[in-house]
Amino acid sequence: MSVQNAPGAGGPAASAPTKGFTALVVDDHPLLRESIISRLRTMGASQVYEAASIAEARARANASGPLDLCVLDLGLPDGNGLDLLGELRANGWVRLVVLSAADDPYSVRAAFVAGAQGYLLKSASPAVVADGVRQVLDGGVYADPSVASLLAAGLRGGRVESGVSDLSAREIEVLRLVADGQSNKEIGDRLSLSALTVKSHLARIARKLGTGDRAEMVALVMRAGVIR
Structure with missing residues (x-):
């Protein structure tokens, strides 16, 4: 089953959302998921949906259509979050933020290639996470300072070993x-x-x-x- 646009649902508004934005949080750790949801509500989210797996996220996305924001992990119990990221991007989700423990070059580059606008580490402070999410909501691109150099190397065309x-x-x-x-x-x-x-x-x-x-x-x- 793949992510589809809900019947009659349009994509996110062209202008950057401020107060009252909608979001989907995808992470299989309940405490972390609740922490992210709480942070988004503090930032002005009017509606935040949650999912603990790719299957749940697809069901939520199919029901709601594209929301203003999605924050997702890469390591999910039923598959690779990169696959979900690509599906969401292909179906009109334009503000996608990865929140992951992975700080290796492959994960960072692959996330941005798949369509992410932000890459944050789970080890980051709440202030860094909030700043990154806010920049993406404003239409920008954000990489956690710890992985920004890896992104820059990827944009310069750094070669990844064949395969x-x-x-x-x-x-x-x-x-x-x-x-x-x-x-x-x-x-x-x-x-x-x-x-x-x-x-x-x-x-x-x-x-x-x-x-x-x-x-x-x-x-x-x-x-x-x-x-x-």
Whole structure:
């Protein structure tokens, strides 16, 4: 199921919303989600919807049509937030802010390529988060100061190792654990996946990177700056 415009629903107004804007918050952590919602209401949001997964977000988006703002995480329990980001952008959502724990070059660049106008880190102070959201609401583009240099490198055309840019957020998570020397079973236990699912992820990674050797896969993504 993909995100669609709700019947009769138009896109966000061309002018930047101020008081009374509408928003959707997508994050699977209830306390963080509630904190973001509270912050948005303090900033003047008249209506804030919430979702804990891509499926819930799609249902909300289909029901409401494009809202003034969406704040979303990349690591969601039922898929990659980048996919949702691209769907929302394609269906008229013009103010999209990623709020993520991921500070690697791939995630930052991929989010902006997919259509994000803002990229904030979950470790940022409430003031930084509010400032970033406000700038996006005003029609600007904002990157957390900690990742701004990565965005600049991407805009200058910094090369990403062949195949690495095709990796999903989940595949990068798997590779991080491979880099730590963990077995398929240990990776599965950490990510709440079966060993067979981990093996399937590694097979897809191997196809994308052109090698099935675990050490070579890790070396490729390290050279691209995706993991450290």
